[in-house]
Amino acid sequence: MSLFRFFFARILVLTAFGLGLGAQLSLAQQDTLPRDPAGTPVSALPLAPLDYAKDFSASAAQDRTGQLAEPTLDAFGLPCAPKFTLAALRGAMVRIRLLSPCHSGEAVTLVQGALTLSARIDSIGSLVLDLPALSGQVALRVEFADGSTLQKSVRVSDVAEFDRVVLLASDDTGLALHVREPARFNEQPRHIWAGNPRSLQQTLRGDGGSMRLVGGTVPPLQVYSVRRDAGTARLSLQGDITAANCARHWPASVISVVAGSAPRRRDFRLHPDCRAAGSRLLLKNALPDLKIARY
Numbered sequence: 001m002s003l004f005r006f007f008f009a010r011i012l013v014l015t016a017f018g019l020g021l022g023a024q025l026s027l028a029q030q031d032t033l034p035r036d037p038a039g040t041p042v043s044a045l046p047l048a049p050l051d052y053a054k055d056f057s058a059s060a061a062q063d064r065t066g067q068l069a070e071p072t073l074d075a076f077g078l079p080c081a082p083k084f085t086l087a088a089l090r091g092a093m094v095r096i097r098l099l100s101p102c103h104s105g106e107a108v109t110l111v112q113g114a115l116t117l118s119a120r121i122d123s124i125g126s127l128v129l130d131l132p133a134l135s136g137q138v139a140l141r142v143e144f145a146d147g148s149t150l151q152k153s154v155r156v157s158d159v160a161e162f163d164r165v166v167l168l169a170s171d172d173t174g175l176a177l178h179v180r181e182p183a184r185f186n187e188q189p190r191h192i193w194a195g196n197p198r199s200l201q202q203t204l205r206g207d208g209g210s211m212r213l214v215g216g217t218v219p220p221l222q223v224y225s226v227r228r229d230a231g232t233a234r235l236s237l238q239g240d241i242t243a244a245n246c247a248r249h250w251p252a253s254v255i256s257v258v259a260g261s262a263p264r265r266r267d268f269r270l271h272p273d274c275r276a277a278g279s280r281l282l283l284k285n286a287l288p289d290l291k292i293a294r295y
Contacts, residue, residue: 072102078101078125079101080100080101080102082098082099082100082103082150083097083098083099083100084096084097084098084099084142084150084152085097085152086138086140086152086153086154087154088133088138088154088155088156088157089130090158090200090204091158091162091200091203091204091212091225092132092133092156092158092159092161092162092164092225093130093131093132093133093156093212094130094131094132094133094138094140094154094156095128095129095130096110096127096128096129096130096131096140096142097127097128098121098126098127098128098142098150099125099126099127100121100125100127100144101124101125102125103121103125103144103145104121104122104123104124104125105120105121105122105123106120106121106144106145107119107120107121107145107218108120108121108127108142108143108144108145109142109143110129110131110140110141110142110143110217111140111141111143112131112134112138112139112140112141113134113135113139113263114134114255114263114264114265115131115132115134115166115168115255115263117168117217117218117219117221118217118218119216119217119218120216129214129216129217130214131214131221132164132166132212132214132221132223132225133156133159134159134164134166134255134257134263135156135159135257135262135263136155136156136157136159136160137153137154137155137156138153138154138155138156139151139152139153140152140153159257160260161227161228162203162225162226162227162228162257163225163226163227163228163257163258163259164223164224164225164226164256164257164258165177165179165223165224165235165254165255165256165257166221166222166223166224166254166255166256167221167222167223167237167252167253167254168219168220168221168252168253168254168255169219169220169222169250169251169252169253170218170219170220170251171219171220172244172245173239173245173250173251173252173270174239174240174241174242174245175237175238175239175250175252175270175281176193176194176222176237176238176239177193177194177211177222177224177235177236177237177254178191178192178193178235178236178237178238179191179192179193179209179211179224179233179234179235180192180233180234180235180236181208181209181226181233182232182233184208190208190209192208192209192210192211192224193211194211194213194222196211197210197211197212197213198210198211200212200225203225203226203227204227206227208226209224209225209226209227209233210224210225210226211223211224212224212225228259236282236283236284237252237254237268237281237282237283238280238281238282238283239270239272239280239281240280240281241272241273241274241276241277241278241279241280241281242277242278243274243277245272246272246273246274246276246277247274248271249269249270249271250268250269250270250271250272251267251268251269252267252268252269252270253265253266253267253268254266254268268283270283
């Protein structure tokens with residue numbers, strides 16, 4: 001019996017010791033917890049109920065307010081914002097690259113100094129076009145039907161190496177720029193026009209001039225370029241008069257850039273007599289200042 005009492009007493013002592021230690025630890029933990037301004041431990045403060053639905057909706061509204069506007073897309077999911085680049089090419093030309101999906105199928109106006117023409121964006125919103133440079137620093141503006149515009153500029157380093165004449169005339173007038181270069185060495189005189197344009201490579205190596213036909217514009221362009229060497233090339237405008245085109249005006253313009261001068265533009269408005277149908281209109285002496293020296 002005495003042994004039983006001994007173990008029972010030990011159990012009571014250990015139990016009391018455990019309860020005292022737990023109370024001390026609890027007090028120690030409360031002493032180390034942060035307290036509110038009134039001195040109450042944070043763990044003892046009442047917890048406010050959380051409204052998760054309210055918090056989520058408020059956060060979502062804030063995100064929507066801070067988000068950037070979604071880009072406008074065309075029918076194929078492409079961004080409407082236009083992209084426009086302008087690059088210099090050999091032979092004093094510039095290349096236009098325009099991508100504007102939301103203007104697909106529309107006509108745009110292209111303006112480069114004295115040169116103004118229109119071109120049509122294709123069905124996927126793209127326009128790629130090569131145009132003659134009329135100055136060493138080309139500034140080209142694109143005007144859309146809705147009134148918006150884009151503008152780029154590029155330096156064209158080899159403009160000063162060429163003399164250039166550009167004809168703007170619609171195809172239905174039949175007007176063409178004809179250039180006659182003098183004979184060199186044992187060669188025959190050259191007759192350069194749309195039917196015999198020669199190549200840009202020949203011009204780049206100094207072997208006479210060449211004609212560049214630029215389609216896809218209204219009006220189309222005929223561009224004669226030649227390096228500045230000794231000689232004289234004579235220019236004229238010719239057109240076939242037919243029953244279909246004699247009863248209306250033939251608008252045409254000629255832009256010349258000669259010996260590094262500023263571009264010069266001359267506008268014509270011809271009205272052939274229908275009694276001359278079947279013959280050829282020749283404008284030779286009407287363009288005296290278009291005779292370019294330095295061939």
